[in-house]
Amino acid sequence: MEGQIATAGPDKSGYEVRAEDVSVMRGERLVLRNLSLTVGSGVAIVLTGPNGSGKTTLLRVLAGLIRPTAGRVSWRGGNPGNDVAEHGEHVAYVGHQDAVKLGLTVTENLKFAAAVSRRPIERALACLRLEPLADLPVRRLSAGQRRRLALSRLLLSNAPLWLLDEPTLALDAGSIDRFGTMLAEHRRTGGMIVAATHVPLPLTDTISFQLG
Secondary structure (H helix, E strand, C coil): CCCEEECCCCCCCCEEEEEEEEEEEEEEEEEEEEEEEEEEECCEEEEECCCCCCCHHHHHHHHHCCCCCCCEEEEEEHEEEEEEEEHHEEEEEEEECCCCCCEEHHHHHHHHHCCCCCCCCHHHHCCCHHHHHHCCCCHHHHHHHHHHHHHHHHHHCCCCEEEECCCCCCHHHHHHHHHHHHHHHHHCCEEEEEEEECCCCCCCCEEEEEEE
16 A cells, blocks of 8 residues: 555644654565654544555554564654564554453453553443453453453553554444543543544544555
């Protein structure tokens, strides 16, 4: 995919992630070509496009998990590839897989997620209505309940940049609405969102970026 987008957000925190002329090869296939974007505080970008168009690849590039074949990514002017662990402190990534620990309860999973930020888990339990499930092992949860758990961990992170890959997968309408409240609050405090999706997200005032 070839494209360019430049965005700016309210200057609340000084956070900014920038991709400049980024190209990515996967095997012998060029997935992203000369793509540029800038995401500032309070901005939400929604990535759309068919499977294989590079949405997940772009998220992983912004997360510092994939190095571009050409071009560069910068975080507040620095190169996140120089210290992936340090950059990881600024990024909360929710991929296709929920990445929850099946043998632990919902509460134990949230406490594990809060170990670094030391944030209390009560808000994370309440926001997506996980309280009735708090003591259940995750292996007993439905796909939608596991997704709610994965998304609730965003509230236990100090990361300003949320990278979300099909975040509403398996969610019911009520959970999607409550997730929208989470997103709005994150942006209100200067947070940034880049989300890949095939369906509309509960976000307003977004910038749409079509891939493929």
